[in-house]
Amino acid sequence: MTQTDIPEKHILVADDEAHIGRIIKIKMEQGPFRVTLAFDGQEAVDVLEEEQSLDLVVLDLMMPRLSGLDVLDRIRSSEKWKDLPCIILTAA
Numbered sequence: 037m038t039q040t041d042i043p044e045k046h047i048l049v050a051d052d053e054a055h056i057g058r059i060i061k062i063k064m065e066q067g068p069f070r071v072t073l074a075f076d077g078q079e080a081v082d083v084l085e086e087e088q089s090l091d092l093v094v095l096d097l098m099m100p101r102l103s104g105l106d107v108l109d110r111i112r113s114s115e116k117w118k119d120l121p122c123i124i125l126t127a128a
Contacts, residue, residue: 042068045091049073050080050107051125052099060094077102081110084117097126 047069051057054075061071072087074080078101084090093111095104102110104124111117 044068044070046070046072046087046089047092047094048080048083048087048090049094050075050077050083050099050104051094051096052076053096053127056096056127076100077104077107080107084111084114090117090120093120093122095122095124097124098128 045068047064049057049060049064049071050073051060052075057073057075061073064071072083074083077099080093080095081102084093093107095107097104104126108122108124111120111122
């Protein structure tokens, strides 16, 4: 099986440090991943409300408007997204 035979997975990356989000995006897109970037917690929630399917969420812990933990709480309380895998990152 080649990499082109592997279905593309969709990842949401939420980080208020734009350069970090872009680095993660570039690295992930080298694999079979499509990446959507959000630059604060509220934007991440907006993406979750609009997207039909996501395979993973990568959340920065400290973001404006809503923190990564706030977004995670909303994900876990949502019937649609409650089982969505999430990774929390922090530079702290």
